[in-house]
Amino acid sequence: MLQWTTKQRDTGDLTSQVHQFVAMFLSLQQLVLTSRKVRNAKQRATVVDWLNNILPNLSLSTNASDKELRAYLSDGTVLCQILNKLRPGSVIECGGYHPSESRLDNVKRFLAAMDEMQLPRFQMSDLEKGYMKIVLQCLLTLRAHFMPNGGGCNLTSSSSPNKSGNDVSMSWKLLGQTPGGNASSRDEVSPQAYTSTLSGEDRRKAASNSKFQRVLRSPVMAEPSAALIHHVGHKFHEVFQLKQGCYADLPAAKISEMMKSNSLDNAPTQSLLSVVNGILDESVERKNSEIPHRVACLLRKVVQEIERRISTQAEHLRTQSNLFKAREEKYQSRIKVLEALATGTNEESQTEKTKMEEKKEVEEQDVIRLVKEKEQINNEIWTLKQELETARKANEESCLRMENEGNKTQQELEERLKEVMHLLTESRSRVKELEAYSESKDERLNKKETIYQRFTDFQLGALRELKIASQTIKQDTLKIQQSYSDEFLHLGTKLKALADASQNYYAILAENRKLHNEVQELKGNIRVYCRIRPFLPGQKEKQSIIDSLNEFGDLTIANPSKQGKDGQRSFKFNKVYGPEAAQAEVYSDIQPLIRSVLDGYNACIFAYGQTGSGKTYTMTGPDGASKEEWGVNYRALDDLFNISQTRSRIFTYELGVQMVEIYNEQSVLLYPYKSYLFPLIYLQTLGILSTSQPNGLAVPDACMHPVNSTIDVVELMEMGLKNRAKGATALNERSSRSHSVLTIHVRGTDAKNGTSLRGSLHLVDLAGSERVDRSEVTGDRLKEAQHINKSLSALGDVIFALAQKSTHIPYRNSKLTQVLQTSLGGHAKTLMFVQLNPELSSYSETLSTLKFAERVSGVELGAARTNKEGRDVRDLMEQVASLKDTIAKRDEEIERLQLLKDLKNVYPAVNGEKHSPSSIRP
């Protein structure tokens, strides 16, 4: 860094200061400026600006392109005008060219003038071909040559053209040259020559300014950096007015050589200042210049001030010089006058001498005054220097600050660089990791692919095997199918044989059954048909205890509380009807038995079972039954009527129907036998029957009803049914608590031989067989239950006595057994319907019913026999019956009388009152 020493301040003259300032500035530039290429556009703009200044009528656009500029310059007129403006008369004035001249002649003249001035120039071909860079360089050189202050814009005194001209002449004067001086003399100006152009005092100061010399010859100046040289190249070029070539293309070595040859020493002050101004202008204009904008502005102001002061000083010196010249001339003339006078008169010469001395004194005073003024100027310069020093210091500080900031920034940048490097390293490692990961992934994928490939191969293999296996299986299946079809055919044949055999089997079975029935008939077995009632509509519980049944009379019931075979019980009867069996089906099975009555057989059909098991349904049918729903009673009567009518030509049949209900057997013991026998109602239809029945039962007050058709019988039966005792019990609302016995008496007479036959059919609807829970019924209901139980027990006793072929059969234990005596014994055909309730709650009752029925089915009554009689026998029988009837009446009379006698003994107070048995009967 160059220092502005006090000595320099004291001793340096203005020019040397400027030189020094330029050198310092260049040093500063070296420190702060970086190399930057001056753009062609900038140059062009400068040239355009300059041209517009010189030739205001040109009106070139500031942003004119190379092409536009070339258009202006191509005919050489503008070039000639420029030269004439700068140096009047240097070329022929050419406001237009002569028609005989070619366009290029103007250009040639311009180039010749440039050659004459020994300024670098372009070639004709450059302008023609549009190499505007060289043309621009040439114009810039010309501009620098004639207007070193860049067109005079920056000089304060350049506002007026006259002043500008003065400045130019002043500059040349300072350099010891005239504007029209030989350029070669400038090129050859050495430092010594340059200093010789200065005034004596200035030369002395310049010579003594060792610092200045050192600056000019300093290594920095001697060997400027390439960047610096490149940056300020054109400025130097302008300053040193290089002869040839383009300063932009000037190699660094050339500039370095120039620096070594002390070319700066020879540069005019004004040029140096214009260099500084140019650099500062450029710095101010360029926002991103390395010189801070404020500093550049300040420096420019300083330089302008220096220029102004130099200008003022020069003006002052010029005035003084003129003054001195005028005085010198005056003195010369006076001396001449005085000399003339001296030769004339001494007095006059003495006077004149005195006057001259006086004037000399005045002049000396003037000189003293001038010296004082000079001192004053020196003082001003010194103040200026001080200001310059302050500015320099400020500049240094700013440089230091900038340096620090630069260092700081550099450090930050380095740190940032480190961070970036770190990030780069990290990202590289990350990339490596990713690469490794992708490689491993690739590997894994490859492995997976291999595995999948293998798996696929394996699957395909397996598929192929499966295909083969499936084909084999297909073939096997076909074979098996074939064998199966063969076997099926074989089986079909066998099955056909089996079906035939089974048909035979069924035929044999039917034959067996028939034979069995015949055997039973021969034996006189009581036939037992079992019928199962369906679940009633609206009944919630529908779990049936019926496990199985078949057409052969097999029945199995299941105990819900016991699992497996322990809970099951099987029975065998002559027939078992399921819940779906129709009334007609049931009747068709008993039809032969019923019809046998017309052949003179006694038959008895009774229904046994608990309350609600369907006894009445089977024997009579439901209430208001249609013909399809008719029970056995209606169907039997209808059937017998029809057959009797069919056989009317052969046989004359008389039918009598008697309907008896046995109720509260126990009360019979208290009443006469008529009442005893028929406690509630009796009906004796037809007049064919005498009041004395064959079984010995008298029917007192018998109502005889003749019947001629089935409908008559049905009406009679309905009348009888209406009179049945009915009541509500816990088991069944409509439960009958009485035994209902419908007896059909048949007498047939053979029209040919007069033989007669008698048959009777008892159709008995027994009371409910269930055991009565004493807690549920009391009073009359309890009595009814007891009677029912007793009569059923008596029935059982009779049946089992018959089964055991006992000598004594206890028919007389109940009224029921007495009524059924002729049907249960005495070679009658007997059939029992065992009615079953399928409900779960009735299991125990059902079981005891079935057990009773099982025992009944084993009872053999002996082969049934017809009641056929010849006419004599019949007459005798009728006589016997009449006698029996008479005896019965007598017995009855005796019994009645006996009863009256007993009553008289019991009630002796009652005198003469007679009670008839009928009045006592309920």
Ligand SMILES: Nc1ncnc2c1ncn2[C@@H]1O[C@H](COP(=O)(O)OP(=O)(O)OP(=O)(O)O)[C@@H](O)[C@H]1O
């Ligand atoms: N095979 C059947 N088909 C359709 N309904 C039936 C059948 N058997 C019985 N019923 C019906 O069951 C109910 C009870 O039948 P039913 O009155 O005949 O029983 P019961 O044994 O005569 O009873 P009770 O001892 O009280 O006279 C009746 O409503 C009847 O219509």
